[in-house]
Amino acid sequence: MTQYVHKRFSIDEQDRLLGDLCEVLQELKTAREKKYFLKDLLNRGERLMIVRRFKIAELLEEEKTYDEIVDLLRVSRNTIARVERLLNFGRNGYKNAINKIRQAK
Numbered sequence: 001m002t003q004y005v006h007k008r009f010s011i012d013e014q015d016r017l018l019g020d021l022c023e024v025l026q027e028l029k030t031a032r033e034k035k036y037f038l039k040d041l042l043n044r045g046e047r048l049m050i051v052r053r054f055k056i057a058e059l060l061e062e063e064k065t066y067d068e069i070v071d072l073l074r075v076s077r078n079t080i081a082r083v084e085r086l087l088n089f090g091r092n093g094y095k096n097a098i099n100k101i102r103q104a105k
Contacts, residue, residue, distance in 0.1 A: 024037070025037070052073055052075055052079075053079070053083050054094070054097065055073060056069055056073065056075060056079065056080055056083040056084075057083050057086075057087050057094040057095075057097075057098060058098055058101075059072070059073075060080070060083065060084055060087055061087070061095070061098055066080050
């Protein structure tokens with residue numbers, strides 16, 4: 001994976017670029033368009049990392065234990081802990097996304 005160098009972009013610039021990315025995703029109308037964009041944007045490892053984190057959040061919301069998540073996804077306890085911390089003390093991004101997925105089903 002490409003190494004991140006935080007000194008190249010200020011926090012404000014990072015926030016602006018993230019906002020631009022969100023606008024692009026919003027403009028893409030179909031799930032297929034969004035999926036293909038993300039496949040072009042991210043390499044396989046990056047995509048896997050993102051979907052695993054999202055799945056960890058879903059499983060934590062379902063009250064699965066760390067042991068169950070480790071057995072199911074083969075992820076580290078540190079990764080689970082990071083996701084759990086954001087799930088509980090973050091900006092509700094995981095919770096909002098999980099709720100939207102549940103509503104869509």
